[in-house]
Amino acid sequence: MGQSILGSKSNAGAKTFSRRTLRSGIVAVSASAMLFLGIASAAPSAKAADTGESLFNANCAVCHGQDGHGTATGKALNAPDLSSAAVQKLTNAQITEQIADGKGNMPPFKSTLDAGQIKLLVTYVRTFGKKK
Ligand code: HEC
Numbered sequence: 001m002g003q004s005i006l007g008s009k010s011n012a013g014a015k016t017f018s019r020r021t022l023r024s025g026i027v028a029v030s031a032s033a034m035l036f037l038g039i040a041s042a043a044p045s046a047k048a049a050d051t052g053e054s055l056f057n058a059n060c061a062v063c064h065g066q067d068g069h070g071t072a073t074g075k076a077l078n079a080p081d082l083s084s085a086a087v088q089k090l091t092n093a094q095i096t097e098q099i100a101d102g103k104g105n106m107p108p109f110k111s112t113l114d115a116g117q118i119k120l121l122v123t124y125v126r127t128f129g130k131k132k
Pocket residue numbers: 056059060061062063064074077078079080082086087090095098099103104105106107109121122125
């Protein structure tokens with residue numbers, strides 16, 4: 001009898017304790033969940049901000065010019081006009097390889113750009129052929 005009263009008392013104590021623990025646990029979990037979501041949503045949205053144009057202007061325009069025709073620097077290095085038939089007749093696979101591995105005076109980008117970014121750039125290089 002006495003033992004069961006004691007038992008229920010300590011049970012009540014355990015319940016209060018666990019409710020409090022649970023509440024602070026939920027606060028901790030939701031705080032870290034928000035932190036995680038914040039980090040998780042920041043990373044892909046930075047990626048989503050990548051466009052062929054922004055990647056090109058950041059990585060390629062120094063030599064090829066924002067219009068693809070080539071800057072003085074690019075011309076000095078023998079960079080071709082990206083709108084030219086010679087470049088536009090290359091396959092997507094050849095342009096992808098060129099960006100990833102570089103060629104001649106063009107540096108390789110495979111360590112700084114991922115496959116998705118290179119794909120955006122190939123599509124963007126194609127737009128120079130249409131603009132002329
Ligand atoms: C440091 C200057 C420089 C930068 C930066 C640069 N390129 Fe080039 N690019 C060149 C040169 C030089 C060539 C000619 C390479 C050769 O055929 O010898 C070239 C060639 C090319 C070609 C033609 C490929 C071929 O086989 O004729 C493409 C397409 C190209 N670049 C795209 C890009 C893209 C996209 C970027 C940005 C990710 C970029 N380049 C960044 C200098 C540069």
